[in-house]
Amino acid sequence: MLLSTLSLLRCALLPGARASSPGLPDVSERVEQIVRQHLDAVWRTARNLGVAERDVEDVVQEVLLVVVRRLDDIDTERERAFVLGATARVAANWRRGRRRRPVELVESIDNVSGAHEVAPGRAVFRGPEQAFERAEKLALLAEALDQMPPPLRVAFTLFELEQLTARETSEELGVPQSAVFSRVRRAWVIFRRCCADADVALREGEPRALTLEEQEP
Amino acid sequence: MSALDRRRVTSLDELRALQRAEHAPAALRRRVLERLAAPADGAVAPHSGSPSAGNPLAGNPAAARSALRRSAGWFALGALAAALPFALWQRSEPPPGAEPELTLAAEPDEPASSGFEANAGARASRTGAAASRSSPPPAETAAVARLAAPTLPAARSSIGHPAPDTQPALRRDLPARRMVLPGFAPPARWTMKEGPLPHPIGPNLVTNGDFSHGTALWSVRRWDDFVAQVPSALARYDVVEGALCTTLPSGAFVLGGWPWDDRSLSPNSFALQRGQRYRVSLRAWIKGPLQVALVFKVGHQEPPYDAALVAGVPVTQLQRRFSIAFEPHADDDNAGVGFVANAVADPALPFAASDLCIDDVTLTREARPL
Numbered sequence: 001m002l003l004s005t006l007s008l009l010r011c012a013l014l015p016g017a018r019a020s021s022p023g024l025p026d027v028s029e030r031v032e033q034i035v036r037q038h039l040d041a042v043w044r045t046a047r048n049l050g051v052a053e054r055d056v057e058d059v060v061q062e063v064l065l066v067v068v069r070r071l072d073d074i075d076t077e078r079e080r081a082f083v084l085g086a087t088a089r090v091a092a093n094w095r096r097g098r099r100r101r102p103v104e105l106v107e108s109i110d111n112v113s114g115a116h117e118v119a120p121g122r123a124v125f126r127g128p129e130q131a132f133e134r135a136e137k138l139a140l141l142a143e144a145l146d147q148m149p150p151p152l153r154v155a156f157t158l159f160e161l162e163q164l165t166a167r168e169t170s171e172e173l174g175v176p177q178s179a180v181f182s183r184v185r186r187a188w189v190i191f192r193r194c195c196a197d198a199d200v201a202l203r204e205g206e207p208r209a210l211t212l213e214e215q216e217p
Numbered sequence: 218m219s220a221l222d223r224r225r226v227t228s229l230d231e232l233r234a235l236q237r238a239e240h241a242p243a244a245l246r247r248r249v250l251e252r253l254a255a256p257a258d259g260a261v262a263p264h265s266g267s268p269s270a271g272n273p274l275a276g277n278p279a280a281a282r283s284a285l286r287r288s289a290g291w292f293a294l295g296a297l298a299a300a301l302p303f304a305l306w307q308r309s310e311p312p313p314g315a316e317p318e319l320t321l322a323a324e325p326d327e328p329a330s331s332g333f334e335a336n337a338g339a340r341a342s343r344t345g346a347a348a349s350r351s352s353p354p355p356a357e358t359a360a361v362a363r364l365a366a367p368t369l370p371a372a373r374s375s376i377g378h379p380a381p382d383t384q385p386a387l388r389r390d391l392p393a394r395r396m397v398l399p400g401f402a403p404p405a406r407w408t409m410k411e412g413p414l415p416h417p418i419g420p421n422l423v424t425n426g427d428f429s430h431g432t433a434l435w436s437v438r439r440w441d442d443f444v445a446q447v448p449s450a451l452a453r454y455d456v457v458e459g460a461l462c463t464t465l466p467s468g469a470f471v472l473g474g475w476p477w478d479d480r481s482l483s484p485n486s487f488a489l490q491r492g493q494r495y496r497v498s499l500r501a502w503i504k505g506p507l508q509v510a511l512v513f514k515v516g517h518q519e520p521p522y523d524a525a526l527v528a529g530v531p532v533t534q535l536q537r538r539f540s541i542a543f544e545p546h547a548d549d550d551n552a553g554v555g556f557v558a559n560a561v562a563d564p565a566l567p568f569a570a571s572d573l574c575i576d577d578v579t580l581t582r583e584a585r586p587l
Contacts, residue, residue, distance in 0.1 A: 035249055043241035057245050064249060093433075096451060134235055141232045161233055195227070203228040
């Protein structure tokens with residue numbers, strides 16, 4: 001155990017301790033492009049999947065390592081689906097690992113919704129009232145996600161929040177599309193119930209899971 | 218409509234838009250990009266194929282901190298677990314540095330009635346300090362041998378003899394678990410030989426076989442419901458002192474494997490070539506009072522789970538390296554390794570449990586012996 005711990009520490013503190021690998025293809029350019037395009041989605045999805053704030057960075061780094069390792073397998077048109085699917089799997093690993101670790105009861109102050117950066121020009125919150133409104137709505141969504149069992153939460157996050165297609169969601173989760181629809185439908189029931197409990201009226205069309213039909217290629 | 222009124226109505230589209238207005242912390246973005254911009258540190262080989270090719274914790278203090286937290290937690294648990302049954306398993310603690318190496322080889326000339334585990338127990342009794350404890354009582358021996366007997370051995374044994382014709386037909390419709398369960402076990406004809414291993418050809422085909430990256434790519438699931446096609450719940454397992462250890466309560470079955478559900482973490486499979494000689498090797502031992510039957514398998518990762526090798530491993534409290542040579546019947550471009558383990562129930566110890574640990578799992582090509 002001690003040796004293992006020291007090894008981890010050495011690797012963390014001495015990046016150069018690992019042997020460099022000459023002759024490897026330069027993958028950094030494409031990886032950097034993927035990072036720039038999808039880092040926000042990975043970060044957002046990890047949080048939506050319940051990863052604790054203190055571990056989100058670890059999960060994001062792990063997802064990006066998966067991307068680096070699987071770079072040759074990633075279809076350029078499915079980058080986003082792949083990255084989000086990897087995020088779901090890494091988050092599932094995190095969830096399993098958390099069951100084996102004691103939980104720290106102290107939550108980061110960053111977990112307070114609204115404490116994160118907002119891109120310039122993307123959204124402008126003019127005052128505390130709007131900020132409060134925004135935080136309250138995001139808290140409602142977080143509460144609903146927390147009440148969903150993990151399979152429903154993952155399906156809802158990928159399909160509804162990140163808007164992957166049913167085909168992409170089913171491929172990334174390794175379940176049939178009918179299962180995706182079923183999970184999203186059940187997640188919607190929980191979401192609606194949370195809104196009702198919070199006395200918030202939900203303005204909705206037909207839920208996407210019930211209406212979208214995947215077209216065969 | 219006032220702000221208060223607006224708060225009482227929302228939609229998923231609005232919530233989605235609010236979420237997307239948030240961005241990852243600039244510090245995180247900066248750290249990730251800085252790491253990518255440092256090729257000497259950050260170049261991780263795609264499809265490296267070797268567990269030592271790239272450590273994802275290198276240069277990643279956050280991940281290392283998380284791993285250290287996990288390690289510390291397990292260290293505390295391990296200390297507690299060691300303190301409670303100390304008197305029990307202290308007697309079976311192997312002497313420091315002792316790691317005899319055993320090679321499993323098929324012996325067609327052995328009498329059919331001599332089960333592998335029985336042979337293993339007899340021979341193990343001459344090899345280690347824990348001999349008297351490692352041999353199961355007669356009542357258990359049959360059960361252990363039944364489970365641990367190789368059901369679908371490789372096309373050729375490690376000494377070149379063809380597999381006996383008495384093997385049951387390959388049940389292509391059965392999942393991997395049922396292939397290694399009792400009921401499919403022909404008479405075992407395995408013995409063990411001690412000696413150095415031949416030099417491997419090429420790299421280890423099993424990623425993270427030394428568990429230097431924790432449990433990445435490995436998982437262990439409980440298999441108490443024998444009707445289920447797929448094990449459901451996760452078993453208790455983690456990397457302890459560099460080995461994958463899983464806790465087996467009395468009578469429990471588990472199915473472990475590489476990879477199991479993390480198929481996105483590449484490389485997640487290797488190719489086997491028909492006629493090529495391979496050698497699978499692992500260190501395995503148990504900690505605890507219960508005898509554990511361990512069956513190790515190399516085969517196709519997906520249905521029909523065709524097996525290239527299924528072999529019982531006579532695991533004892535003594536840390537030993539086992540190696541098994543085999544030659545696949547057919548090419549397989551998506552192969553993996555897995556194991557089934559069963560803690561043999563002891564009526565005298567109904568609440569006991571044993572830990573099964575495996576480490577340094579390797580699968581390498583090797584040249585045929587002359």
